[in-house]
Amino acid sequence: MPPKNNEAPSAVAPIAPATDVSDQIDKMCRLLEASQQRSDEAIRALTAAQAKLEATIAELRKANEATRKTQDKESPNLDGLGTQKEEMLREVMQKFSDERSAYDSDYVELFSRITERSPFAExxxxxxxxxxxxxxxxxxxxxxxxxxxxxxxxxxxxxxxxxxxxxxxxxxxxxxxxxxxxxxxxxxxxxxxxxxxxxxxxxxxxxxxCEAPRTMANLYQIEQGENEQPKLYLQRFINLVHQIHDVEPATTANLFVKSLQVGSLLHENLTMTPPYDMAKIQARAEGMFRVLEYRERAQKKSALISMPPPNNPSPPSTRDEKRKRQELDHTKGGKRPGTSRDPPRYSSFKYTVP
Incomplete structure (x- = not known):
């Protein structure tokens, strides 16, 4: 906890926008962009110079090989000259690499300081x-x-x-x-x-x-939609009431009745006997919703019962066709088909005395 002293607590200083860090970052970005452009130009120049040096060294080596055969031992050594130029080029490239590494380290150090610092007190x-x-x-x-x-x-x-x-x-x-x-x-x-x-x-x-707090004024603006079901509208109205602090029960019930669609069954029921609060409205509405649902189910059931048979009945089965054909043969003098009610038939037998 912070140290306590006898001095009166000072007012909290207003929070200033963090512009110093943004300025430092912008400055470092501009420096890095400028150094990157200079380094690119230096690399292109060094690449061109290196190509020229390599061509010159190749020509000098060819000339050295040609003159070595014709001149005596006192002729100058051109290979040493080419090696010296290569060493100078390496030194220039090393210096450029060191300079660029210094810029990169400064950039990394700046961002590390930004990420490691904390807005909290010690x-x-x-x-x-x-x-x-x-x-x-x-x-x-x-x-x-x-x-x-x-x-x-x-x-x-x-x-x-x-x-x-x-x-x-x-x-x-x-x-x-x-x-x-x-x-x-x-x-x-x-x-x-x-x-x-x-x-x-x-x-x-x-x-x-921040969302604006809900007040009683929001209840004056809500109303039932033209095609909105009364059950869904009641739930939407109750959800809005729950978001309001210090709701007046009588005023809320009166606003709900006025926001209903005129001519609906719920509006007529609540208008004839006005309720005193939303609890009574919800109880009466739930009872009315159950009655309406029961009537709707009864209408669907009666519609299914009174539905006429289809115009194209299903074709008779093979068993029915066989029975009809046997009955037709019997009426024309044929043999009547047997049924379960006919008496049993016994075959003739002979009995011999031993």
Missing amino acids: WIQNEPKPRDFLIPPLPEFNGKGDPLNHLFQFKQKMALEVNNEAIQCKVFSTTFFGPSLLWFRQLNHDSDSSFEDLRRAFLQQYNAN
């Missing part, structure tokens, strides 16, 4: 994590949602885990990602000395994303 950074503390699953924020909802959810979950202000600051910063994480990294160093400072900066940055 006492928050040095606060150790409790041994038995585990970070609970927390919602993430990318800069597009409602900051108040995000803050409320975070406070509710952290209240069950730990009551340490430094730990809350560190854990709250882990919920940022995307644009919100970039905003957090650009805060001035030592600008947040408490969780209240971080909360104020967070709400000030994303104040435009």
